[in-house]
Each structure stands twice: as C-alpha cells, then as structure tokens.
Amino acid sequence: MKPLYFDYNATTPVHEDVVQAMLPFFTDQFGNPGCGHMHGLEARRAVDQARQSLAGLINAQADQIYFTSCATESNNLVLSGLLESGDEMIISAIEHPSILQPALELAKKGIVLKIAPVNKKGLIDPDQILGLITDKTRLVSIMLANNEVGTIQPVAEITSKLKSKNVLIHTDAAQAVGKIKVDVVQLGVDFLTIAGHKMYAPKGVGALFMREPGLLKPLLYGGGQENALRPGTENIPYLAGLGRAARLAEDLDQEGARQLTLGKTFITGLARINPEFVLHAQNASRLPNTMSVGFGNYLAGDILSGMITCNLSASAGAACHGNTQKMSSVLEAMGVDPYYGLGTIRFSWGRMTSEKDIDELLNRLEYIFKTFLQK
Incomplete structure (x- = not known):
C-alpha cells in the first residue's frame, strides 16, 4: 500500500x-563566502542569489532579508532582540509555541504580555488589538496563517489601524x-518570519524580513555575518x-488554485x-492546502491509529495524555465543542499531491x- x-x-x-540546487555546494562548490578567492566568491554569489530570490518572493529589498536557521530562531530574535523590561507586547491566543513560549519567558523578566482572543472562526478582530494598545506597547506579533486550521489573519488591516501608533508589528x-x-x-509589517521547510526547502534554514536596519539587538556575537x-x-x-x-513559487496563483x-x-x-464531522x-x-476536520464522537488518537494501519500520515488537533483527552490550544481558543474537537485531524497537502492521492x-x-x- 503506497x-x-x-x-x-x-x-x-x-x-x-x-x-x-543544493548538491554542488556539498561537493565542488564548498567555499566560505567570507573568503576573497574563487571558492569564496562562488559561495558569496549563492548567498546573494538566495537573498534576492527570497526578497523577490515577498516584495522586499535584498538587504531587508536576514538568514537564520529556522522560524523559531527568527521569532525569538524579534522578541528577545527588541523587548526590554517594562515594554508591552500583544500576541494572539493562537500563536505558534515559538512565539508564545519566548513571550511567556520574557513576561518573567518584566515584559507585559497581552493575549488577544480569536472568534469561533479563529480570526482576530483588529479593533480588539487597537483597544489593547497603550503608550508602552512596543510590539504586536500576529501570525499570518495558522498552522492548525489554516485561517489567514487580517494583518494588513491591523497594521493600517495601528499606523498612527508608535508600535512595531511582526508576523x-x-x-x-x-x-x-x-x-x-501590502502587509505593512516591520518584521516577517519565514521557514524553509514549510516551502519545500530542507529543515534547518529560515529567514527574517526586517524593514529597517538596527531595530534588533543580536542574540549572538561573532564574525559579523548577516550585518552582525x-x-x-x-x-x-x-x-x-x-x-x-x-x-x-513563481506559479503560486496556478498552484494555489489547484490545491484549492x-x-x-x-x-x-x-x-x-458520511462520518459526522465539521470543518473548523x-x-x-x-x-488553500489546509483542512482541520473535527469528527464527532471520535478520538483523534483512535483515528490516527487507523490511519497508520492504512499508511496515511496527518496530524491530530487533540492529544491523549494518560487517560486525559485534550484539545489543542488553538481549538480551545476558538471555543470548539469537544464533541468535535477531540476528534480533530488536520489534513494538509501540497505540490506533490495529486487528484489520485485525494481519491485514495x-x-x-x-x-x-x-x-x-465501526461502533
């Protein structure tokens, strides 16, 4: 069974x-881009081309792109490189742990953390963000698309409403x-996080867009790469x-329509x-590639067990800890009925997925x- x-x-x-594209740099083109000889210059051209390509994808300038090891590093760099004791920051109730956990750690060090709720659709109300702003608010960090249910947040509307405020915005x-x-x-953000392994690159590489230089303090010190x-x-x-x-992603319109x-x-x-279900x-x-489905009166762990026997890979929106069943924090924040929430499976597909795969x-x-x- 495939x-x-x-x-x-x-x-x-x-x-x-x-x-x-990667293979030559494991073998013949192994140079250090910090060196001025032929091998180093080859490597430097590769770095420059990658920076230009990524900048073009998000309509940025090449010098606004800073390479990191992953999205988690980029997120931590924004929060810990910007905020100081007494500053306020606002995040949503459905942020990824790589935002939530550093925010909670910073709260132990004197940062004031405010968490904005979402509605039953998993969306943030921009007016609620505006209502949480004070003269001490330094950063608003709202994810652009949720990893579990796929909701796309109104980030551009949030930045528009905060235009007159002295606040930096990260997504x-x-x-x-x-x-x-x-x-x-169009988004109007000051910082934007990118993860390579969510877009067909390998794990272990990511990037951060930063609109203006010098907004962040480095977390590491060394040779001065990425403008130090x-x-x-x-x-x-x-x-x-x-x-x-x-x-x-140059064919994004066409590929997005196909995935939809x-x-x-x-x-x-x-x-x-005909199982009883809801689409969160x-x-x-x-x-276009994400559907979080809550199956009524089932447990996600049981469904996943069946999927494993059938060579199907997907993720659960609920977890089993001992004898306790618990919905994800995202579903809880959305107020999902546990009848469906505890049986939630997230299906997500991509470029390699065919119509035949869906049928199977x-x-x-x-x-x-x-x-x-069968019950």
Whole structure:
C-alpha cells in the first residue's frame, strides 16, 4: 500500500529542484563566502542569489532579508532582540509555541504580555488589538496563517489601524510564504518570519524580513555575518535550497488554485463517506492546502491509529495524555465543542499531491470509519 502524506503543514518534502540546487555546494562548490578567492566568491554569489530570490518572493529589498536557521530562531530574535523590561507586547491566543513560549519567558523578566482572543472562526478582530494598545506597547506579533486550521489573519488591516501608533508589528508567516501571496509592502509589517521547510526547502534554514536596519539587538556575537545580526558561517547548501524554493513559487496563483480544488474534492468526498464531522473555520479565509476536520464522537488518537494501519500520515488537533483527552490550544481558543474537537485531524497537502492521492485518501478513510472504527 503506497504511503500517502497529508501533513505538509508539519513539513514539506524537499522538492527535487531544490535538492539539485543544493548538491554542488556539498561537493565542488564548498567555499566560505567570507573568503576573497574563487571558492569564496562562488559561495558569496549563492548567498546573494538566495537573498534576492527570497526578497523577490515577498516584495522586499535584498538587504531587508536576514538568514537564520529556522522560524523559531527568527521569532525569538524579534522578541528577545527588541523587548526590554517594562515594554508591552500583544500576541494572539493562537500563536505558534515559538512565539508564545519566548513571550511567556520574557513576561518573567518584566515584559507585559497581552493575549488577544480569536472568534469561533479563529480570526482576530483588529479593533480588539487597537483597544489593547497603550503608550508602552512596543510590539504586536500576529501570525499570518495558522498552522492548525489554516485561517489567514487580517494583518494588513491591523497594521493600517495601528499606523498612527508608535508600535512595531511582526508576523510569523512560516505557514504562508510559498503557499499564498505574501507582500510585505501590502502587509505593512516591520518584521516577517519565514521557514524553509514549510516551502519545500530542507529543515534547518529560515529567514527574517526586517524593514529597517538596527531595530534588533543580536542574540549572538561573532564574525559579523548577516550585518552582525546573526553571525556564524553561512550554511551555503541550505541557503541555495531556500533560494530555489522561493523561485518555485513563481506559479503560486496556478498552484494555489489547484490545491484549492483538491480541498473541494476532499471535503465533498468526505461528506459522501458520511462520518459526522465539521470543518473548523469553514467560513473564514484559509490556506488553500489546509483542512482541520473535527469528527464527532471520535478520538483523534483512535483515528490516527487507523490511519497508520492504512499508511496515511496527518496530524491530530487533540492529544491523549494518560487517560486525559485534550484539545489543542488553538481549538480551545476558538471555543470548539469537544464533541468535535477531540476528534480533530488536520489534513494538509501540497505540490506533490495529486487528484489520485485525494481519491485514495478518501477510499482509505472510508475503510477506517466503516471497518476499523465501526461502533
């Protein structure tokens, strides 16, 4: 039975074009970009090209892109490199742990943390953010697209409402870049986080967009790479891969429409199978590749067990700890009924997913619900 992968929001496969772009830098083109000889200059050209490609993808300038090891590093760099004791920051109730956890740590050190709620669609009300602003607010950090339910937040509207305020705005766009159009000019943000392994590059490479230089203090000190914001010898193969992954997104309109069609096929077919279910954030603007489905009166762990026996990979929106079943913090923040929340599975697909894969997914889910999970 062919393995089927429907967990692209956890990590994407590395695209073959990306692999090919990386390979020379593991062998012949091994130079250090800090060196002025031929091998170093080859490496420097690769770094420059990757920076230009990533900047072009998000409508930024090349010198506004700072390479990091991952989205978690980029997020920590913004929060810890900016905030000082007494500053206030605002995040949403559905942020990724790489925002929430450093924010909680900073709160122990005198940062005032405010958490904005979301509605049942998983969306933030920009007016609520505006209402939380004081003259001590230094940073607002709101993710662009949610990793669990796929909701796309009104970041541009938030920045517009805060234009007259002396506040910096960050968006964690790890789940958005490479999936939907992301334009830092339209968004109006000061910082934007990118994750390579969510857009067909390898794990271990990411980036941070910073609108103006000097806004952040470095967390590390060393050789001065990345304008001294993120020192350390550059990971040339991975940066070459990230740059190539950025160029994959040149067909984003067409590919996004294709993935949206796959989702319509999936949800229509699921209705025919007829398990009791809800599509979380159904009427919200969502990523074209993401559907978080709550199956009524089932537990996510049981569904995943059936999926494992059928060579299906996806992620749960609820977890089992001993004898305790618990929904994810995102579903809890959205006020999802546990009847559906505890049976939530997130399906996410991507460039390598075909219509045939969707059909086979539905066939295997039908077997799981009608045979493996028969009540």
